[in-house]
Amino acid sequence: MQIFHIRYRNKQGALMRILNAISRRALDLTTVHAEADGQDHAVTLTVEVSPKQIGQLCREWYSIVDVIDVRSSAALSEPGDEEWAPLPPASANGAESARAALA
Amino acid sequence: MLKGGEIVLQCVRAEGVDLVFGYPGGAIMPLYDALEGSGVRHVLTRHEQGAVFAAEGYARVTGKVGVAIATSGPGATNLVTGIADAKMDSVPLVCITGQVRSAMIGTDAFQETDVFGVTLSLTKWSRLVRTLDEIPEVIAEGFHWARSGRPGPVVIDIPTDLLKQKKDFSGPVKFTPRSRSESPDGGFGDKIVNLLQGAKRPVALVGAGAKLSGATAQLRGLLDDLNIPTFATVHGLGAVPPQSPYYLGMVGMHGARAANMALHETDLLMIFGARLDDRVTGDPLQFAPHAKIVHFEIDPAQLDRVRPCEVPVIGNLTDTIPIFHEHLRGAALPDWSDWRALACGDERAEIDPHGLAQLTVRFLDELFSRLPKDSVIIADVGQHQMWAAQRFRSASPRGFITSGGLGAMGFALPAAVGAQLAKPETCVLCVSGDGGFQMNIQELATVHRLDLPIKMVIVDNKYLGMVRQWQQLFYQRNYAETDLSDNPDFVEIAKAYKIHARRLNEAAMAEFPVSRETGDLIDNFLLSPEPELLVFDCAPEANVYPMVPAGAALSEMVFRDE
Numbered sequence: 001m002q003i004f005h006i007r008y009r010n011k012q013g014a015l016m017r018i019l020n021a022i023s024r025r026a027l028d029l030t031t032v033h034a035e036a037d038g039q040d041h042a043v044t045l046t047v048e049v050s051p052k053q054i055g056q057l058c059r060e061w062y063s064i065v066d067v068i069d070v071r072s073s074a075a076l077s078e079p080g081d082e083e084w085a086p087l088p089p090a091s092a093n094g095a096e097s098a099r100a101a102l103a
Numbered sequence: 104m105l106k107g108g109e110i111v112l113q114c115v116r117a118e119g120v121d122l123v124f125g126y127p128g129g130a131i132m133p134l135y136d137a138l139e140g141s142g143v144r145h146v147l148t149r150h151e152q153g154a155v156f157a158a159e160g161y162a163r164v165t166g167k168v169g170v171a172i173a174t175s176g177p178g179a180t181n182l183v184t185g186i187a188d189a190k191m192d193s194v195p196l197v198c199i200t201g202q203v204r205s206a207m208i209g210t211d212a213f214q215e216t217d218v219f220g221v222t223l224s225l226t227k228w229s230r231l232v233r234t235l236d237e238i239p240e241v242i243a244e245g246f247h248w249a250r251s252g253r254p255g256p257v258v259i260d261i262p263t264d265l266l267k268q269k270k271d272f273s274g275p276v277k278f279t280p281r282s283r284s285e286s287p288d289g290g291f292g293d294k295i296v297n298l299l300q301g302a303k304r305p306v307a308l309v310g311a312g313a314k315l316s317g318a319t320a321q322l323r324g325l326l327d328d329l330n331i332p333t334f335a336t337v338h339g340l341g342a343v344p345p346q347s348p349y350y351l352g353m354v355g356m357h358g359a360r361a362a363n364m365a366l367h368e369t370d371l372l373m374i375f376g377a378r379l380d381d382r383v384t385g386d387p388l389q390f391a392p393h394a395k396i397v398h399f400e401i402d403p404a405q406l407d408r409v410r411p412c413e414v415p416v417i418g419n420l421t422d423t424i425p426i427f428h429e430h431l432r433g434a435a436l437p438d439w440s441d442w443r444a445l446a447c448g449d450e451r452a453e454i455d456p457h458g459l460a461q462l463t464v465r466f467l468d469e470l471f472s473r474l475p476k477d478s479v480i481i482a483d484v485g486q487h488q489m490w491a492a493q494r495f496r497s498a499s500p501r502g503f504i505t506s507g508g509l510g511a512m513g514f515a516l517p518a519a520v521g522a523q524l525a526k527p528e529t530c531v532l533c534v535s536g537d538g539g540f541q542m543n544i545q546e547l548a549t550v551h552r553l554d555l556p557i558k559m560v561i562v563d564n565k566y567l568g569m570v571r572q573w574q575q576l577f578y579q580r581n582y583a584e585t586d587l588s589d590n591p592d593f594v595e596i597a598k599a600y601k602i603h604a605r606r607l608n609e610a611a612m613a614e615f616p617v618s619r620e621t622g623d624l625i626d627n628f629l630l631s632p633e634p635e636l637l638v639f640d641c642a643p644e645a646n647v648y649p650m651v652p653a654g655a656a657l658s659e660m661v662f663r664d665e
Contacts, residue, residue: 009281012230013223020224055407063404065228065248 001030001075002049006061007068010041014066021060022047040068046075107235107266108137111199114242116142117275120170122161122524124154128174129214131201133266146524146553149545151178153517155185156543159194160521163504164479166317168195168249169521175201176214179260180221184511186256187225191508192338193315195254197245198222202231205262218260227255235268243278251280253402254315291416291423292430295373295397298413300435302371302395304442305331308354308383311338311507312376312401314500318420322375325428331439332369332446334362336377337492337507344498349447355383356651357489360660361451363651366391367658368446374398374412376420378405380508389656399423458663459645460490462609463562466639467494469617470532470560473625478530479504479522483515483539485569487562489647491534513542516559520546523555530558530629537563537590547600550634558629559636561593564643572646576661577653588643597636604636 008014015034022029027047034043049057054072061070105113111134115123124146127135138145148154151173158169173182179200189196203212208231219231228248230241238261245257299305307329313322319342326333326343333343334354343350352359354366366372372394377383384390387409396412398405399420406415416423445451467490471480480495482488482505495503504522506514519533540561550557567585574582597604605628611621628637649660 013219016220016223024224059404059406059408063253063402 002047002054003073003075004045004047004057004061005042005071005073006045007037007040007042008064009066009068010036011066014064015041015043017064018043018045018061018067021057025053027053104269105272106133106137107238107261107268107270108133108135109141110235110238110270110272111242111261111266112137112141112143113272114239114275115170115199118168118242118246120168122146123170123172124148124157124161124521125172126151126154126174126178128176128178128201130175130203130263131172131178131199131266132174133263134172134199134201134261145172146520146549148517148520149548150543151181152184152513153520153543153546153549155182155196155198156188156511156514156517157521157524157546157549158196158198159185159189159514160481160504160518161525162189162194162196162521163192163518164501164522165525166195166315166501168197168246171196171198173198173200174214175203175218175263176216178214179218180216183222183225184509186222186258188506188509188511188514189256190225190227192506193254193311194256195249196256197249198256198258200258200260201266202260202262204264205233206264208262218258222258225256226258229258229260231260232262232265235265235270238265239272239274239276240278243276247278247280253312253405291414292427294414295416295427296430296434298371298395298397299329299431300437302437303439304365304369304393304446305329305371305373305439306365306369306446307331307333307373307375308366308377309333309335309339309342309375310377311336312399313339313342313420314376316376316401316420318376318424319500321421321424321428325424325431328428328431330443331373332361332365332443334359334366336380336383337503337505339377340492340495340503341497341500345496346498349443351447352453353492354657355380356385356653357493357647357649358651358657359453359493360649360662361446361453363649363657363660364451365446367656369394372396374400375424376400378402379409384409385651385657385659386654389658392656399427459642460647462612463639463641463645464490464494465612465615466607466609466641467491467534469612469622470625470629471496473622473629474532475530475629478502478532479526481505481515481519481522481531481533483533483535484510484512485536485539485567486564486572486645486647487534487536487568489569490562493647512536512539514539516540516543517546517549519557519559520549520553520555523557524553531556532629533557533559535559535561536568537561537565537587537593538567540593541590544596547597547602551600551602555634556632557634558631559634561636561638562641563590563593563638564641564645565590566643568645569647571644575644575646575664576650593636593638602634602636603631604638606638606640608640609642
């Protein structure tokens with residue numbers, strides 16, 4: 001299970017585009033929580049994904065015009081324990097996402 | 104006081120648009136009512152798909168934003184294939200659709216569809232306009248996203264009541280985006296030079312991005328200095344002059360033998376603006392298996408899709424290529440002459456097609472060789488598309504246009520309409536198959552009405568040829584529903600549209616060089632100042648080779664029927 005934290009401008013369709021990246025892959029979306037985050041909005045998604053899909057999803061989200069920032073972490077047992085890793089742009093951040101893409 | 108329709112057109116005009124393609128209907132009528140005197144010329148196609156493909160053709164040959172207009176409901180849904188095509192091939196496109204009255208939205212009103220929702224996953228950006236006041240900003244922002252970064256399609260859906268309302272209008276506005284830091288770090292130049300210094304078999308792969316960014320000149324200068332084996336995707340054709348001694352042709356499923364072999368053997372792959380479609384890579388696990396990768400790309404989403412790259416260079420190629428080129432100057436590079444001799448040598452020269460495709464390929468060679476300089480070839484989708492791509496020999500960066508990523512049959516004829524209107528003095532050659540031509544055959548009426556001197560070729564094998572080829576090779580010749588032997592007489596159809604048409608049988612190509620009579624026929628066809636259709640009867644079971652079977656490595660090419 002993977003947790004994604006995406007900050008976005010709450011414009012028409014922005015959240016739908018984010019969710020569409022999940023639905024087009026027929027992934028199981030366990031939880032969705034969206035709320036205002038300062039001037040912007042943030043959505044936290046819990047999704048069952050393969051390592052390769054983590055990189056794919058992050059890159060696809062990052063290409064959405066209204067998305068500001070994408071972070072990902074493995075889901076831990078205690079909420080709040082997550083260690084967030086910024087992902088895109090994928091290769092700019094080095095080997096981690098590269099390994100994910102190769103997986 | 105101006106009506107909403109007039110405001111829309113003023114804002115569109117302010118974006119530099121003077122030509123749009125469309126088809127009127129109920130909800131969009133107020134916009135059409137405002138057309139006269141707006142400074143925006145409207146071209147009526149005979150189907151909304153024709154309009155959106157024509158807008159794409161215009162955009163693809165000019166680099167400007169193409170604009171398509173349609174009404175609500177079926178008008179809007181008929182745009183969907185073109186929108187998807189623009190997304191896949193990075194074409195700047197703005198579609199303006201009428202919507203039912205604001206108060207009726209969500210009630211399943213007559214001709215209501217949720218076009219915003221339908222196109223959400225296909226667009227780069229979209230808006231359903233809610234107030235008259237926001238129209239100028241929405242249009243400015245829509246055009247910005249259509250043309251900026253990696254270009255793409257935008258949908259602006261406007262309820263009909265807003266198009267009718269009046270308001271004081273102070274003029275179009277400019278859109279300023281909030282920036283997102285995507286600038287490349289400055290260190291990539293040295294990293295790439297280091298990789299080059301350690302490379303024994305470097306190659307360059309050129310994609311559409313090199314042309315879309317306007318970086319063709321910079322890229323050519325760089326490649327001339329690098330002098331490493333170079334090849335192009337189907338959308339990269341024309342970015343590198345085919346006469347360049349290091350150029351190997353098209354790469355991929357139906358790519359040149361030498362190009363596919365070099366890509367398989369390379370130890371350093373430099374990618375310039377290509378997203379590595381599966382038709383380019385073959386089996387991703389066997390793609391460039393020995394290579395480190397340097398990827399120049401404007402869209403971070405395209406990095407690492409197939410393989411992780413050692414050096415990503417995110418940014419516009421017009422910026423990043425010169426930076427790298429500067430680092431390269433004065434750097435001591437290895438002697439790659441042996442590698443170049445192997446990759447570009449005669450032993451790997453293209454195998455001339457044998458068998459049933461031979462005469463068709465010879466026909467295309469003859470046709471292309473007689474084209475005026477800087478002609479535009481627009482290919483539909485199928486076998487003829489691949490034959491045309493294989494034989495394309497022009498150095499014109501926007502000289503070969505096709506639906507590559509989506510592979511939308513029916514693209515070529517309406518796209519040729521848009522291209523010819525964009526470049527009235529240029530020879531536009533539309534190459535279709537008999538299947539694809541019938542998918543938008545109604546646009547012959549547009550060609551006739553505008554008297555566009557498009558040169559249309561139908562490569563008629565009386566099959567859905569590419570599907571049939573796969574059925575032959577991978578489905579034991581079970582030609583399920585690909586037989587088009589009862590095709591209409593295309594010459595007579597063209598005549599019904601008052602377009603001159605003639606037929607050429609492939610037997611005319613058996614003589615080599617071709618007879619004077621055949622040569623004159625082709626010349627007269629190409630040089631006519633009027634629209635012309637030429638139906639070329641080709642062998643029904645001609646196949647496209649080389650071919651990399653789906654899922655195989657690029658090195659596993661097939662060259663002839665087994």
